[in-house]
Amino acid sequence: LKLQFLYLIGVVTAAPCGAAGGPMTFKGGDPERGRKLLELRAGQCHTCEKGGANGIGPNLFGVVGRLAGTSSGYAYSKANTHSGVVWTETELDIYLTNPSKYMPGTQMAFAGLKREKDRADVIAFLQGLQ
Numbered sequence: 260l261k262l263q264f265l266y267l268i269g270v271v272t273a274a275p276c277g278a279a280g281g282p283m284t285f286k287g288g289d290p291e292r293g294r295k296l297l298e299l300r301a302g303q304c305h306t307c308e309k310g311g312a313n314g315i316g317p318n319l320f321g322v323v324g325r326l327a328g329t330s331s332g333y334a335y336s337k338a339n340t341h342s343g344v345v346w347t348e349t350e351l352d353i354y355l356t357n358p359s360k361y362m363p364g365t366q367m368a369f370a371g372l373k374r375e376k377d378r379a380d381v382i383a384f385l386q387g388l389q
Contacts, residue, residue, distance in 0.1 A: 285348040286375070288383025297381050301369070307388055316367060320388045322346050327362075338364030351382050 284290060297307065297319075304316040311318045317333040324347070328340030342362060344350055354361045355378045357371040372378045 284379075284383035285352070285386060286379035286382075288376075288379035288381070290380070290383040290387055293380035293382065293384030296372075296377055297384060300372070304367075304369075309388075319385060322388065323348065323351070323382075323385050324389075336364055336366045338362050339366070348382050348386065351385065352378050355381065 294307075297305070301316070304314050306312055306314055306318045307320055308318070309320045311320060313330070313333040317330040317335070322330075324345065327342045327344040327346060328335040339362060344354075344362070346354075352375075355372045358365055358367045358369055372381065
């Protein structure tokens with residue numbers, strides 16, 4: 260039980276934005292590689308800084324654990340706001356594989372990250388944005 264509790268704490272308390280990951284990250288993802296991937300593949304639409312502005316897409320700070328469609332100041336699609344999805348690591352993994360298949364009607368025009376390692380790295384980075 261104690262080991263399970265420590266594992267959960269490790270997932271929740273990943274390192275802050277831009278820093279090396281904590282001992283437990285999603286599927287062994289590399290947060291620094293995830294940061295670079297996110298900047299390359301989504302940086303033109305999303306920001307990640309605490310209190311950062313929304314762009315074409317919403318700011319992603321604090322996205323892990325957040326109810327979909329609830330970041331303040333962003334005009335989400337009805338598909339997103341009515342989905343009832345909470346962005347857990349597992350939900351993000353499925354979503355990032357193929358966003359429009361996961362959530363038909365989403366505004367996000369992104370084909371997805373097909374490589375499991377890429378998704379794990381991006382999610383490990385997003386875990387640290389708390």
